Amino acid sequence: MKKIVFLLLLSLPLLLSAQDCDCPSNFAWTKKTFEENDAGFAYVIDEKGRQSYEDHVGVFAEKVKGIGDINECTQTIYEFLTFFRSGHLSVQTLSGQSNQAGSQPTDEDIIQQFAEWEKLGVDVAEFEEYLEGKEAHDFEGVWVSNPYRIGIKKVGGEYLGFIIEADGVYWTEGQIKLRIHEDQSATFYMRDHSAQEFAAAELVGNNYLQMGFITLQRVTPSLETEPAVENYYRAIAAQDPYFEQVNPQTTLLRIPRFWGSEKWKIDSVINANRELILQTPNLIIDLRNNGGGSDGSFQELLPILYTNPIRTVGVELLSTPLNNQRMLDFINKEEYGFDEAGKRWAQAAYDKLSERIGEFVMLNEYPVTITSYDTVYAFPKNIGIIINENNGSTTEEFLLAAKQSKKVKLFGTTTIGVLDISNMYFVPSPCNEFELGYCLSKSMRIPEMTIDDKGIQPDYYIDKDIPQYEWLKYVTEILGE
Template sequence: MKKLAFLLSFFPLISTASDYSCEQEFNWLKKTFENNDAGFQYALSQKGEKNYLEHNKASLKAIKNADDISDCHQRLQQWLLFFREGHIGLSLNVEKENNASVHNFNKTEFQQYLNNKSKEDIEGIWRLPSYTVGLKKEGSNYNGYVIESTNSKWQPGQLKLILNEENDGTYKATYYMADHSIRHVDSVDFIDQNHLSLGNNWLTLSRQNPKEESKAEVLQYVQLMESKTPLVKQLSKETALLRIPSFSYTDKKHIDTVIRDNLETILSTENLIIDIRGNGGGSDISYEEILPIIYTNPIHNVGVEFLSTPLNNSRMLKFIDDENFSDDDKKWAKKGYKTLQQRLGQFVNLDAQSVSVKKLENVNPLPKKVGILMDESNGSTAEQFLLAAKQSYKVKLLGAPTRGVLDISNMHQVDSPSKNLTLHYSLSKSLRIPEMTIDGKGIQPDFYLDSSIPAYQWVSYTRGMLEEM
């Protein structure tokens, strides 16, 4: 696949709400998606036209009852969920008023209350990126009030998160994002008494001033999961670890730098663990420097075909003017634009062949064995990396099945005529379809690490396995 970014994080332009019609927004969304999304017809063939018509009828009825643009946005998002889980989205570009109430939460009194408790539990003062919150049990919920924040939109006393205990003893969370919008989190995991993980490594909370220190193994896990940049650790004389939190295009320079600075160590160590847990994707070029380290034999990569429409093809023009793209990439984009424009309405393979084969001259003697840690958060480019890496005889995949959002990819975006909404959709479809689909299934690990092995022990478990093999 050509070096294009899979954008998973949306950064909408903010505007002020104007007069709108939710039905008009829906009509625009439906027409634009049907005409331009590379996965629309594929989803229709999988789910059936009758089901789609019924879905449209139900959605239109719901849309007519929308109270305001924010409510309309939520209902339109539900319409989109019919098609697939990943590489799709709808952003609301209306600035939200900060209506979050400031509660009477006294840190000093709460700290005194905690000091008098004989045993630590969920109640406590917790740190997370940009915030310190006090988790206090009120009724059946644990409410997290802001104590300190580096975000000017948040004040002490405002409610940042709510933990709800389910009937089966598990927890779910309601989390208020930086702009006070709501994110519902279906999984809350207790790493140990001092650390909580929300949304499968999406967010980690660490207890402030714990009465009992955490194990070194837990602290290492939290460090790895909280790290926003790649890093290398020497775990033992026989094993090194490379942590890659993201394959974002902007992270490529950091990945390349950490590999270059530690290449001598990596290539002189018997075993290598590559930890990509929580890595949601990015750009294929971000993992290029990793492949020579683990390479043993030619790597086959099945390409994609792009749906050619005037709107879709306009992205190529943006690439030509993008200073972040190399001259070679700009030449590719210019040639690709011309080819696509000549075949409007068709799926077009812009590469010479459907399958590319990457051959390298050298096979490094070390590392001899490579274990890659993967989980349910891995999607898009992270899955593309795993498909490439697992072709090496050195590599074994360990962990849990991935998210399964790779077949329909290469994202683009367009604003609605009102500018209230931005549609994020996909331009390409994998040529692996239908023989080897990933969407809805995920990539399976060679070694499934079940619930009897806590996530914080995955590194030590993998290290032990590699060193004993």
């Protein structure tokens, strides 16, 4: 009997471990971890009310009960967290986790899974010859979007996009990849064949087709290219910062992202062209779709736009044992790249935070930092910063600094608004199935000047009557007046 009891006790942790990996357990862990550690939790509860939150918890506690797929579980948990804010949240499945229990499907399994997918039989050579002979041009054509080559043909009242070339596994020749309906709404089928619906499919110039975040480029028939459209898609597709002279009076600096790893590229482009920038009356900084990164990455821009002291309101960190671990990560993990001085700062910060567990702690001596430079440059005298709804986080921090310059005006549309609750930290779930990303800090601008879910408005709103590929032209003309 003793042996049997002993064996049962040995197996108990295994049974508990398996039980703890189900979706309700993952949900419970996420809820507890977020409530105890996220810097924005208490603020949102105060704003929305405890009962509203409890009702929200009840809905999602029921939702997760029947979920066995880890990807569906993490997506549901992410939706639960959006109660608190629209950004600076993450629930990401860790690599090696498959959609279903068991081994990964083979290529042949995937091919068979989609073998009955609707197809359109088209002789591609004849279709291309037909396209080259057309006088009027519409959605019909051959289009590319890596790794796909797609033919679009009008069939009845709608346009059907069929695969010409693809990976040969998830998508094979002839399969229907997209539909543009009679009202010009569109359905695009993703890699896993899930449907993504878009309100409108739009031709941009002669050679681009835009459906929400999906862009296709026409390769047949061969049509005249338009410089403004080509320059726009070059800017939007850019992975690296670049500089160019728009005209004798205006230069352009395109910065796609402020990631810490991009700082040296941004600094290099600025320094290589500093002389021309400081000799030219107007400067345009194109930040469209720049979602943020590291504050250090925009520091080289500040002296160029500077006219008067820049005031930056600081943050407070929520001190908890889990949150404070990040300071130890800075010291012990090489990927953070901290030098000895940085490690000493992290150790001092850890010590200060550890003395005040459960409180918000300001690491800086003063709540407001004032940055001054010795020189106010004569040129550029006008600086236009192009922004849109995909700007957030560090990019918004830069805009708050830039707006204090008398030279600067913002052009475009309102930013997304994800700045007040920041400094993300990522922790693995107990079973290492996914990683939770939440925030450690709260801005001391709260509540007088909040950005979250409001965004930063432009000085010059660019309305929808101005195509996005003409935004640069519009800003250039305004600055040149």
